[in-house]
Amino acid sequence: MSGDNVALSRLRGVLEQLIGQEGCPWDKEQTPGTLADYLVEEVHELVDAIRSNKPDDVCEELGDVWFLLLFVTRLMEGDGHFTLEDALLQAAAKMVRRHPHVFAEATFTDQDALWANWETEKKKEKADRGPFEGIPTALPPLLRAYRIHSKAARLGFTWQDTQGVREQLDQEWQEWQAAQAEADLGGPAEKALDEYGDYLFTLVEYGRRNGLKANEALDRANRKFLGRFDQLAQLAAAKGIDLEGLDLDGWNALWNEVKQRHESSQN
Numbered sequence: 001m002s003g004d005n006v007a008l009s010r011l012r013g014v015l016e017q018l019i020g021q022e023g024c025p026w027d028k029e030q031t032p033g034t035l036a037d038y039l040v041e042e043v044h045e046l047v048d049a050i051r052s053n054k055p056d057d058v059c060e061e062l063g064d065v066w067f068l069l070l071f072v073t074r075l076m077e078g079d080g081h082f083t084l085e086d087a088l089l090q091a092a093a094k095m096v097r098r099h100p101h102v103f104a105e106a107t108f109t110d111q112d113a114l115w116a117n118w119e120t121e122k123k124k125e126k127a128d129r130g131p132f133e134g135i136p137t138a139l140p141p142l143l144r145a146y147r148i149h150s151k152a153a154r155l156g157f158t159w160q161d162t163q164g165v166r167e168q169l170d171q172e173w174q175e176w177q178a179a180q181a182e183a184d185l186g187g188p189a190e191k192a193l194d195e196y197g198d199y200l201f202t203l204v205e206y207g208r209r210n211g212l213k214a215n216e217a218l219d220r221a222n223r224k225f226l227g228r229f230d231q232l233a234q235l236a237a238a239k240g241i242d243l244e245g246l247d248l249d250g251w252n253a254l255w256n257e258v259k260q261r262h263e264s265s266q267n
Helices: 003-019 025-029 032-051 055-078 084-098 111-125 141-155 162-184 189-209 214-239 248-266
Strands: none
Touching (some): 003 055, 032 055, 055 084, 084 111, 111 141, 141 214, 162 189, 189 214, 214 248
């Protein structure tokens, strides 16, 4: 038995003890439904570890995700729905089916033709589904918007070129500004919120057209801000400055010094 199989068998054995008669009360009460949120949380922690480039953390979080996947599978198996073997063989068959250029003799002229075949195969598999029903509603909104635009593009329901998206983006900006001006004068706040959403939705597509993922880009921006704020706090402490007593000019002075130090270190 290979090392991977031994490790998998060990983890499954631990799971069986946890949900067994003498196991953990909490684990024995779980269902696939109650585990769903924990699975989402652990996947986010895994993504965070990957983006932070921390291999040790990636290893740990992968283990947590594996445990929850096995947990859900075991509960489904206990209810007579399917086994782990069923799920894995189904995934393997699906990948072979959707990659005829790798596992068969099909050839595609370009990436667009490859995606068109992918969509054709998905339609065969799930003929009763609408084109957007496969996009999980639980995805973070920016990621879901990216997936929606990507799907729409494969269907041919999108702007003809990037310039068209840019023009739409400008229009959405103007509509948001007009709605925001109305809200500032006592108009409906929901209209401003809707127009802001339209602007963001179009901005996601503009980024996608340029090879940028909005969810990833915003995550990087969040990390950059928090990292620089930590440096700002350290700088303030070194200078004996109380952050709570700072005015905006003081904040900006510290922030600009942190930025200058960062830019100097990059050169």
